[in-house]
Amino acid sequence: MLKIYNTLTRSKQEFVPRQPGKVGMYVCGMTVYDYCHIGHARVMVVFDTVARYLRHAGYQLTYVRNITDIDDKIIQRAHQNGEAFTALTERFIEAMHEDERALSVLPPDLEPKATQSIDDIIAMIAKLIEREYAYVGGNGDVFYAVSRFDGYGKLSGKNIDDLNAGERVDVDNAKRDPLDFVLWKMAKPGEPYWDSPWGQGRPGWHIECSAMSTCCLGNHFDIHGGGMDLQFPHHENEIAQSEGATGEQFVNYWMHNGFVRVNEEKMSKSLGNFFTVREVLKQYRPEIIRFFILSSHYRSPLNYSDEQLDDAGTALTRLYTALRGVEIIDAPIDEEYKQRFEQAMDDDFNTPVALAVLFDLARELNKAKANQSERVGQLAASLKKLGGLLGVLQEEPDKYLKGQKQRDAVAVGEFASISLSNPTGTASVTGQINDEWIEQKKQQRLEAKKAKNWTLADQIRDELKQQGIILEDAPDGTTSWRRG
RNA sequence: GGCUGCGUAGCAAAGUGGUUAUGCAUCGGCCUGCAAAGCCGCGUACACCGGUUCGAUUCCGGUCGCAGCCUCCA
Numbered sequence: 404m405l406k407i408y409n410t411l412t413r414s415k416q417e418f419v420p421r422q423p424g425k426v427g428m429y430v431c432g433m434t435v436y437d438y439c440h441i442g443h444a445r446v447m448v449v450f451d452t453v454a455r456y457l458r459h460a461g462y463q464l465t466y467v468r469n470i471t472d473i474d475d476k477i478i479q480r481a482h483q484n485g486e487a488f489t490a491l492t493e494r495f496i497e498a499m500h501e502d503e504r505a506l507s508v509l510p511p512d513l514e515p516k517a518t519q520s521i522d523d524i525i526a527m528i529a530k531l532i533e534r535e536y537a538y539v540g541g542n543g544d545v546f547y548a549v550s551r552f553d554g555y556g557k558l559s560g561k562n563i564d565d566l567n568a569g570e571r572v573d574v575d576n577a578k579r580d581p582l583d584f585v586l587w588k589m590a591k592p593g594e595p596y597w598d599s600p601w602g603q604g605r606p607g608w609h610i611e612c613s614a615m616s617t618c619c620l621g622n623h624f625d626i627h628g629g630g631m632d633l634q635f636p637h638h639e640n641e642i643a644q645s646e647g648a649t650g651e652q653f654v655n656y657w658m659h660n661g662f663v664r665v666n667e668e669k670m671s672k673s674l675g676n677f678f679t680v681r682e683v684l685k686q687y688r689p690e691i692i693r694f695f696i697l698s699s700h701y702r703s704p705l706n707y708s709d710e711q712l713d714d715a716g717t718a719l720t721r722l723y724t725a726l727r728g729v730e731i732i733d734a735p736i737d738e739e740y741k742q743r744f745e746q747a748m749d750d751d752f753n754t755p756v757a758l759a760v761l762f763d764l765a766r767e768l769n770k771a772k773a774n775q776s777e778r779v780g781q782l783a784a785s786l787k788k789l790g791g792l793l794g795v796l797q798e799e800p801d802k803y804l805k806g807q808k809q810r811d812a813v814a815v816g817e818f819a820s821i822s823l824s825n826p827t828g829t830a831s832v833t834g835q836i837n838d839e840w841i842e843q844k845k846q847q848r849l850e851a852k853k854a855k856n857w858t859l860a861d862q863i864r865d866e867l868k869q870q871g872i873i874l875e876d877a878p879d880g881t882t883s884w885r886r887g
Numbered sequence: 888g889g890c891u892g893c894g895u896a897g898c899a900a901a902g903u904g905g906u907u908a909u910g911c912a913u914c915g916g917c918c919u920g921c922a923a924a925g926c927c928g929c930g931u932a933c934a935c936c937g938g939u940u941c942g943a944u945u946c947c948g949g950u951c952g953c954a955g956c957c958u959c960c961a
Contacts, residue, residue, distance in 0.1 A: 413891085431961075439961095446961045476959070561957070565889050608959085630961030634891090637960095660961070661892090667953070671960055698910080699900060704893080704954070710911095714899065718910050724924065747901090755901050759909035769925055857920055864922075875923050883924090 405460060405749045407626070408702060410634060410657040411558055415751055418656065420625050426462040427624035428454065429616040429654075431633055432514070434471040435495040436480045439502045440677035441692070441707055442630065442663045442670045448693050449660045449701040449752075450628050451508040452793055456748050459792050467619045468511040469612060470496060473518050473605055478594055488595055489518075502680040505689040507794040513619050517611035521597045524606045524614040527648050528586045528599075536647035537586055540577035545587035545601050550580055552643040558657060559635035584640055586610045609640035613648070616641070622649040628658040632671075660701045670707060678707065688806070691716045694795055697754040718762075719795070720804065720885075725765035726787065727800040727883070729772070732780035736788050740764050744789050754793060761789055761796075804885035805838070836870045845874065845882055 405418040420426050430450045433443055454466045472492040481488035503510070517524070528545055531537035540546045549555050549563065556562050566582055585607035590596035596603035606614075616627065622645070629638065638657065645653040663670045670677045683692060686709075695715035699705045736744075740760055747756035768782040790796025798806075844863055851859040864874050873887045 433961080434959095442961050444961090449961095474959095559956075560890055562890090566957070631891095631955070632960055635956060636958090662955075662961075664954080669955070669960090673958095673960060702892090703900085706899085711899065714911050721910075721924095727924095753901070755899095755909075759901070762909055766926085773926070852920085855920075861921070868923095873923060876919075877924090878918080885924095887923095 406751055407656050407658060408751045409655075410659050411654075413560075416656070420462065421623065421655065424461065424463055426457055426464045426626065427620035428457070428464060428466050428626040428628065429612075429620055429624065430466070430468045430511070430627070431612055431629035431637065432468040432470050433495075433499055434474055434476065435492045435499060436474075436477045437495060437672070438679040438681060439499055440663075440670060440672075440679050441683060442677065443499075444502065444506060444680050444692060445663050445696050445701075445705060446628075446630055446660055447503055447508045448506055448696045448794070450658075452697065452701075452754065453626075453628070453658070453752055454509070454511075455792055455794060456752065460745075465513070465620060466511040467513045467515065467616065469615045470499075470514060470516045471608075471611055472496070472516045473595065473611075474608055492518075498681075505680070505684060506693050507689070507797070509794075515615040515619060517606060517615070520611060520615050520618065521606070523618045524610050525587075525597075525599050527610060527614045527617075527644065528601075530648040531586065531644065534647060534650075536643075538579065539601055540579070540583075542577040543589040543602055544577060544585050544604075545607075546578050546583040547586055547640065547643060547647070548579065549582040549584070549643065552647055554646070555582075555643055556639065558639050558642055561635060561639075584609065584636065586644070609637055610644055612637070613641045613644040613653075617645055617649065617653075622651045622653070624654060626656045626658060627654040628660070631659045631661055634659055658701075661704045664704050664706045665708075667706070683712075687712050687716065690795055690798070690803075691719055694719050694758075697793055697795070698758060700755055701752060718758075722761060722765050722786070722790070722796055723798070723800045723803045724885075725768045726783055726796065727804060729768070729779055729783040729800075731783045731787055734781040734784045737764070737781060737785040740785050740789065744792070748792075757789075757793060761786060764789070801883075807886060836872070841867065841872055841884055845884060848874070849882060 406415045407418045408415045428450070430446065432446075433439065439447075450466075450468070454464055457464045470492075473488070477488050477492060481491040484491060500510075528537060531547065532539075532545070535548070536551050537545055537547050556566070563582065587599060587601050587604050587610075588607055589602055589604040594605070596605060616624065627638070627641075634657075642653050665676045665678075668674065668676060680692070691712060692715075695712055696705065698715060698718075740763070743760045743763075744757050747753045747760060750756070764782060764786050768779065768786060771779045771782055787796055844867055848860050848863040851857075851863065867874055867884070868887075871887050872884050874882055874884050876882050
């Protein structure tokens with residue numbers, strides 16, 4: 404039985420979909436005016452994992468993740484660059500998709516864009532005006548009248564009085580109430596605009612998600628997700644808009660992931676302490692980043708540091724090492740591990756425990772290998788399949804272990820110039836070592852070993868180690884290698 | 888100021904009213920020519936102070952510390 408922590412009730416609840424066997428999930432995606440940072444990566448990976456697991460659990464899932472491709476920041480950035488805002492957003496959408504592919508984030512079923520949903524947005528605003536939840540302000544902008552919506556604050560645990568007392572709410576004379584927020588914003592000269600009953604303008608920040616989610620999934624759907632910081636005001640406003648416009652309950656389960664932190668501080672654009680996915684990919688391969696994200700529970704804070712990423716890399720190497728050289732048979736997942744894994748994931752997607760199950764499985768696999776047990780193939784299949792549910796361990800083990808720590812230089816043009824670095828990162832080596840050279844050295848050493856010339860054999864091994872190559876002699880006399 | 892949440896062994900991270908989390912690191916052993924990998928063994932950790940209880944890291948109250956939201960942010 405799957406339980407999900409619901410922000411709306413601040414408790415774990417049994418997950419019951421509205422229609423048996425079917426799930427609609429909407430996740431707030433990116434506002435595309437810059438590269439994704441690790442915080443964005445967390446949202447992507449977390450909800451990708453949720454989506455994978457829901458499907459594994461047998462649900463027919465419709466996963467929607469929007470793209471907000473029009474807003475003040477986009478306009479501002481495009482203006483700074485002297486380019487059309489569409490050129491800017493297209494570029495960053497492509498970059499985002501690239502980052503997602505790297506992190507094994509599967510595409511959502513639907514990826515609506517705000518600029519392609521303008522009709523729906525206008526229709527919803529019109530509905531809100533009709534139902535007297537919205538009004539045209541003194542400056543021509545359309546505002547949502549927060550005081551008209553009874554449940555305002557129910558998601559974030561705020562009450563309107565406290566909010567009014569806050570000093571940080573902008574005073575805007577065009578609004579009737581400082582808490583009211585914009586639904587439709589009139590275009591200033593030179594700004595992009597769409598025609599509407601209220602004049603030429605663009606949608607406010609929150610309305611696009613209400614419009615896109617209800618259009619794709621219906622007025623009332625199962626799961627809505629996003630980062631913690633969207634709880635207020637973004638998601639609160641979405642509820643007010645959607646429920647105001649439709650008169651129906653909007654969402655049953657609200658899921659919010661915790662932040663990525665740097666030195667105990669939130670990683671964010673405004674603090675400037677963020678690392679973009681592509682930056683980190685120069686140092687760590689994508690699967691390590693994904694593993695790192697999954698190694699803590701999605702609602703906990705996740706502290707970003709090289710040490711943590713290094714640990715994730717070591718841990719992943721252990722799992723791949725267990726799989727190396729094993730012929731994976733086509734077998735169902737071992738029942739015991741499957742149950743433990745599902746028990747973990749059923750408990751609000753407890754990926755750290757799910758990963759612990761993989762490590763236990765790896766240990767048993769290693770033992771089985773030593774005993775020449777016939778279970779080896781099945782255990783390996785189980786490990787790979789369970790890893791697949793988390794979006795890890797899908798590479799060829801030997802290829803993974805021989806691969807460079809960084810993203811494959813050829814994968815993306817702009818990474819072509821990265822240099823190899825040794826495991827400690829203290830020194831760089833040139834790209835002269837290639838697989839043939841390593842194989843040659845390995846052969847030389849095997850011959851030295853045959854001649855019992857241990858000094859030479861050790862010398863060769865040390866030389867390779869200096870290049871970040873670790874040789875491992877198997878009991879059967881063969882030697883394998885990997886990059887450390 | 889209002890509202891959330893957190894504080895677990897050297898590091899990271901789960902979890903639980905009384906029995907092994909797990910990964911990394913350290914140490915000992917097996918294996919190995921020596922290593923590496925692997926396997927086995929080794930850690931009275933649960934911020935502090937009270938309370939409830941036969942028993943609390945786990946429940947309750949308080950203290951301290953940290954983070955987040957209340958403003959654009961995943």
